Amino acid sequence: MDVISIARPVTGPASRFLSGAGLLLRGIGLYVRSPKLMLLGIVPALISGVLYLAAFAALVWFVDDLAALITPFADDWSTVLRNLSRVVAGLAILGVGGLLGVVTFTAVTLVIGDPFYEAISERVENRLGGTPGAVDVPFWSSLRRSLADSLRLMALSALVGVPLLVAGFIPLVGQTVVPVVGAAIGGWFLAVELVGAPFYRRGMRLPERRALLKADRPTALGFGVAVFVCFLIPLGAILVMPAAVAGATLLARRSLGQSTKEG
Template identity: 70%
Template sequence: MRPGSFLSAFGSGVGLLFRGLAVYGRSPRLVLLGIVPAVISGALYLAGLATLIYFSDELAELITPFADGWSEAARTLVRLVAGLALLGVGGLLGVLTFTAITLVIGDPFYEKISERVEERLGGVPDEVEISWWRSLRRSIADAARLIVRSVLFGVPLFVAGFLPIVGQFVVPVIAALVAGWFLAMGLVGVPFQRRGLRLAERQRALRAHRPLTLGFGVAVFLCFLIPLGAVLLTPAAVAGATLLARRTLGLSIDRPVAPA
């Protein structure tokens, strides 16, 4: 793919988040509906982050036993870097898993948001009826798989974060792309499940539109780094992900024109 084509598709993916935000913001009822599960998850993750920060010194000391015999200055520097790396990886995994956990908690809420978006765009011609309980079980199973995969990617990024220069400049870019991919994978789960499509089909569809998916996912990731961004924007990201799902499945994301 030519660089220009990649950037164009990437930019279109970013635009899907803003379109989702516009669709979501025009309905005050959807705003209130979507924030409830995100607030619950946000409170849980905030408590987890506070705990990580509180014990960061002890954890940094635990993972750097090799520095015990070093000079005080060198030992302090290494453990400061280790503590910052722990917080960075914790934040990355927090962003990745926050979406998966929030989608499980708010499954009926986000299902309604996604359904409203699709109704405005002409509905779902290939919808499959799935019971709420079965949908929840699938959501939990798919979320667990995504969390495991994100952790498997997060650990090498954690180690790479110790490398000089590369760890400070290259790793954050790779982390944003990886996080964006997994966020997009998680967020499109609702519209894909509505069609009876599981994680494997979801992955194949998004891979065929990788730049578009990355543009959307990275935009969501960067917004989630803003304080309270994940809490306030998760419902809008679900709306944008519904548009992304329709694009990857070859459906229109424009409202049908009413007959004259």
């Protein structure tokens, strides 16, 4: 498959980034206009949302202890410097925890809601003219592949999160550059994860979808970063996830050179 020719960029990076973000808005429009899609989407997101809110609340509860644990070098410092270092450490822990939560929330929710989101994605594709090159993939086989790919992406996001945690200690950079880099990296992982369903329907695995998205990275980043920012809003992930799946279906079709117009 000639990846470059299928997804060749046609405008500037900034325009493509905004166009990618616009796919999320289109996904929201498709989702809210269909009560059936809304019913399909809310159950798995609610289950994951409750689990992750509980996990983040626990992180907040123990953040002081964790900050002290990773800053033993500050034990002999003055009270002001010791407290300041641990406040910075606590903010870094919460920041990285939020990043990992946003990224892994997608993977976990997709596993829980695999049949629900598969149905949403398929119905969106039917509105756009069907699925060219569709293959019959048994449910358990699809779930197993989805889980394996999700675990791979979660591992990669964790590897990225560790350097970001360290960089979070750097004054100014840790509070300015790191969040932007984190949003870009988190957005990329979200885009790769969310387009899984339409690619699986075509018999395509993680390496193929990653290559196609790389062929037009600004569009994929625009979509992923928009989803990432929405997921940072309290309850945003629960509300936006199904629409993000619809938008990801549009992104997958665009990367494959297929129609994204209803008709």
